[in-house]
Amino acid sequence: MKFAKDRLRVVFDNIGDGISVIDENYQILRANRGALRLLDKRDFSCLQGKKCYKEYHKKEAICENCPAQKTFEEGKPYHVTTICQRIDKDRVVLNISTFPIKNKEGKVVRVIECVKNITDMVKLEDQLLYQERLAGIGELAAGIAHEIRNPLGSITASSQFVLSKYRLPYQIKKHLKIILRHSENANRIIKDILDFAKPRMISFKLVHIGEVISSACNLVKVRCKKQYVRLNHKLSRRIPQILLDEKQLEQAFLNFILNALDAMPDGGHLMINAYPDFKANEIVINFMDTGDGIAPENLNKLFTPFFSTKENGVGLGLCLSHQVINHHKGRVNIESKFGQGTDIEVRLPFKR
Numbered sequence: 057m058k059f060a061k062d063r064l065r066v067v068f069d070n071i072g073d074g075i076s077v078i079d080e081n082y083q084i085l086r087a088n089r090g091a092l093r094l095l096d097k098r099d100f101s102c103l104q105g106k107k108c109y110k111e112y113h114k115k116e117a118i119c120e121n122c123p124a125q126k127t128f129e130e131g132k133p134y135h136v137t138t139i140c141q142r143i144d145k146d147r148v149v150l151n152i153s154t155f156p157i158k159n160k161e162g163k164v165v166r167v168i169e170c171v172k173n174i175t176d177m178v179k180l181e182d183q184l185l186y187q188e189r190l191a192g193i194g195e196l197a198a199g200i201a202h203e204i205r206n207p208l209g210s211i212t213a214s215s216q217f218v219l220s221k222y223r224l225p226y227q228i229k230k231h232l233k234i235i236l237r238h239s240e241n242a243n244r245i246i247k248d249i250l251d252f253a254k255p256r257m258i259s260f261k262l263v264h265i266g267e268v269i270s271s272a273c274n275l276v277k278v279r280c281k282k283q284y285v286r287l288n289h290k291l292s293r294r295i296p297q298i299l300l301d302e303k304q305l306e307q308a309f310l311n312f313i314l315n316a317l318d319a320m321p322d323g324g325h326l327m328i329n330a331y332p333d334f335k336a337n338e339i340v341i342n343f344m345d346t347g348d349g350i351a352p353e354n355l356n357k358l359f360t361p362f363f364s365t366k367e368n369g370v371g372l373g374l375c376l377s378h379q380v381i382n383h384h385k386g387r388v389n390i391e392s393k394f395g396q397g398t399d400i401e402v403r404l405p406f407k408r
Contacts, residue, residue, distance in 0.1 A: 073090050073171060073172045074088070074090040074094040074170070074171040074172070075087070075091060075168065075169070075170050075171075076088070076103070076108065076168075076171075077157070077166055077167070077168055077169075078108050078124060078167050079165070079166060080128060080165070081107075082107050082108050082118065083105050083106065083107060084103045084105065084106050085104070086104075087100055087103045087104075091171065094173055108124065108169060109122070112150070112171065113138075119138075121136060124154045124167045126154075127154040127155065127164060128156075128164050131158065131162070131164050133155045133156070134154050135151070135152070135153045135154075136152050137150070137151050137152075138150055138152060147175075149173070149174050149175045150172065150173060151172040151174050152170070152172075153169075153170045154167050154168065154169050154170070155167065155168045156168075200249075201250050204242070204246060205243070205246050208242055208243060211239055212240070215239070216236065218232060219233070219236075248372045248373075248376065249372065258301045258383050258384075260300060260301060261299065261301075262297050262298070262299055263299075263300050263302050264295065265291075265295055265298065265300070265305075265339055265341065266291040266295060268302055268306050268309060269289055269309060269330060270291075272306050272309040272310045273287060273289055273313070273328070276310070276313055279317060280317065280326070283317060283320060283321065283322075284323035284324075285320050285323055285324050285325070286324075286326070287313075288325075288326070288327050288328070289327070289328035290327070290328070290329050290330070291330045292330060292332060295331065295332050295339055296406050298339065298404060298405075298406045300384055300404070301380075301383075301384070304380045304383075307376075307380070308376070308377035308380040309377075309402075311373040311377040312400050312402075313326065313328075314373070315374065316343060316345035316347060316398065319345060319349070319398065320345060320347040320348075324347055324397075326343070326344070326345045327342075327344045327345075328341065329341070329344070330342075332406070334408075336403070337405060337406055337408060338386075338403040338404060339403070339404045339405075339406055340401065340402070340403055341403075341404070342399060342400070342401050342402075343398075343400040343402075344398070344399045344400075345397050346396070346397045347397055348394075348395060349393050349394040349395050349397055349398055350392035350394065350398055351365075352394065355390065355392065358374050359374055359375050359378040359388075360375065361375045381404070384404055385404075385405050386402060386404040386405065387402070387403045388400065389401045389403075
């Protein structure tokens, strides 16, 4: 009998999901290691006798639509999916299932509560839906871009023909040149849309990331000087060479730099650091500026196609950069304090 109990205890403690036993007062009587990990507790004494709604959901009273309450009242298992806030302020999505433990008279005296953290699964589903939406937007944008490109080409060619063929008054030439300039801008936007809708093939070769960063920085030296922006980059000598598409990654980094410069119209400091994280087998590149920062409500929209806070912005620069980083199996994280500056962290994997 003791052997069977010990074996059940081992099974109970080693189940990955959080499992706890609660009484009619919603006090936790027992919890396994999965529950301790989920709640970031060291040992069971931190949970024993505590209210489940307070530990799991940081509430002072029984949760609305509480599955444990329904199990106590009706004697049946219940299931609910809920979002809760952890101590570290990250939102987590939990699947909670409750099962009754009854006495000889059939009354529910205990409830087993099984809690599964499905946050990563929900994030993956959201990512897949997001990719599907991007594909739909891309197809629509590509169709529109092709339809616009043909008449735009005719406008550009006709303007160039008239300018080169005829002697025209100054005012007419001036307006034709305006037409040409805006046609070129429109054509550049169409190119970005087509790149977004149908990205170019990635051509990988072994390159040092420092060469890409230096090349991107050289392209903005003149603008930095005009805006009184100090541009510094610090590259670790320990960074290994990795397989990458030099041109596409340079454009992605250039988009980050140009956004930083747009946020510092009256001067500031842009610092670019690159170093290897050997524990994660990743190269880390940080773009840190002292610009205007990003409003909190806009942080989650930055990689959304056609979202822009700039007056004449198209909203594809960061989206295209994100796309390029994804094609390199990398990650991008943006942190910003409104009015103080922004830190863009890029992580690219490498093999040892």
